[in-house]
Amino acid sequence: MEYVFLGTGAGNGVPEFYCNCDVCREAQSRPECRRTRSAIAVIGDENILIDAPPELSSQLIREKITHIDYLFITHSHHDHSAGLGDLEIYTRFHRKEKLPVFMSRNTLVELQKSYPSLDAWMGVTLIEPGDVTELPDITVTAVEVAHCSGALGFILGREGNRVAYLPDTGPLIDRTQEALLGIETLIMDATFWGENWYPESHRSVDETIRTAQSLNVGTLYLTHLSMHYSVPVTCKEIEKLIERYGGQVKLAYDGTRFNLERVARGYTQTPTLAVKRAMTDAIHI
Ligand SMILES: [Zn+2]
Numbered sequence: 001m002e003y004v005f006l007g008t009g010a011g012n013g014v015p016e017f018y019c020n021c022d023v024c025r026e027a028q029s030r031p032e033c034r035r036t037r038s039a040i041a042v043i044g045d046e047n048i049l050i051d052a053p054p055e056l057s058s059q060l061i062r063e064k065i066t067h068i069d070y071l072f073i074t075h076s077h078h079d080h081s082a083g084l085g086d087l088e089i090y091t092r093f094h095r096k097e098k099l100p101v102f103m104s105r106n107t108l109v110e111l112q113k114s115y116p117s118l119d120a121w122m123g124v125t126l127i128e129p130g131d132v133t134e135l136p137d138i139t140v141t142a143v144e145v146a147h148c149s150g151a152l153g154f155i156l157g158r159e160g161n162r163v164a165y166l167p168d169t170g171p172l173i174d175r176t177q178e179a180l181l182g183i184e185t186l187i188m189d190a191t192f193w194g195e196n197w198y199p200e201s202h203r204s205v206d207e208t209i210r211t212a213q214s215l216n217v218g219t220l221y222l223t224h225l226s227m228h229y230s231v232p233v234t235c236k237e238i239e240k241l242i243e244r245y246g247g248q249v250k251l252a253y254d255g256t257r258f259n260l261e262r263v264a265r266g267y268t269q270t271p272t273l274a275v276k277r278a279m280t281d282a283i284h285i
Pocket residue numbers: 010011077079080167168224
């Protein structure tokens with residue numbers, strides 16, 4: 001199965017329409033540095049979508065994804081759910097049967113305030129941390145994240161072949177850390193560069209790299225990047241920072257794809273001194 005990043009931005013998206021800083025100018029001149037709001041799709045005989053950001057329709061057109069078979073929703077915030085209207089139209093007029101959707105009870109309650117007709121087109125299964133959903137091609141395990149009430153992260157696949165997607169999270173709770181220990185691929189919140197304004201509900205680039213290091217993760221993809229909040233940062237600057245990790249830490253871009261066969265295992269051994277030193281450097285960004 002192939003994984004594709006539909007969007008990799010935080011709530012603001014890059015560039016911001018009201019800004020003309022170095023970051024926004026970089027994104028204007030280098031289209032690969034533009035970031036729509038975060039979601040991923042898992043592409044196989046059946047396609048799985050995680051989250052429905054405001055740019056969902058254009059993201060799916062860009063990636064030539066023509067059908068959605070399952071939707072998982074991490075939480076109800078605008079940047080993860082404002083594309084639900086597009087899925088309603090797709091489901092009612094084209095799919096013509098309810099779309100299987102998986103989310104927590106709190107997320108459903110919040111979404112119903114903005115979308116009162118959800119029940120008419122979603123086949124909702126309520127899930128909570130620890131629940132395992134067996135789909136024909138893949139297993140999806142929900143994990144608890146520190147973000148808003150009912151927010152979830154997801155682990156896709158089984159031992160030896162797993163991808164965790166945690167686009168919005170503060171510090172990882174113990175149970176989630178246990179579930180992620182030694183995971184092959186971690187895709188995680190890297191909203192901030194520099195000071196983290198919301199340390200309880202988001203992570204910064206350096207915090208997420210340190211987390212991956214401590215969990216002995218194979219490959220880390222940084223996603224949900226604001227590139228703007230607190231200290232602005234260009235793609236170029238982040239790429240320079242992560243060079244030292246020899247490919248174990250990757251900066252996700254809109255349209256980045258990978259499949260597990262091609263993912264090289266990274267942190268399989270005790271971190272070397274060089275890596276430890278690099279981690280220390282990364283703290284002072
Ligand atoms: Zn978000």
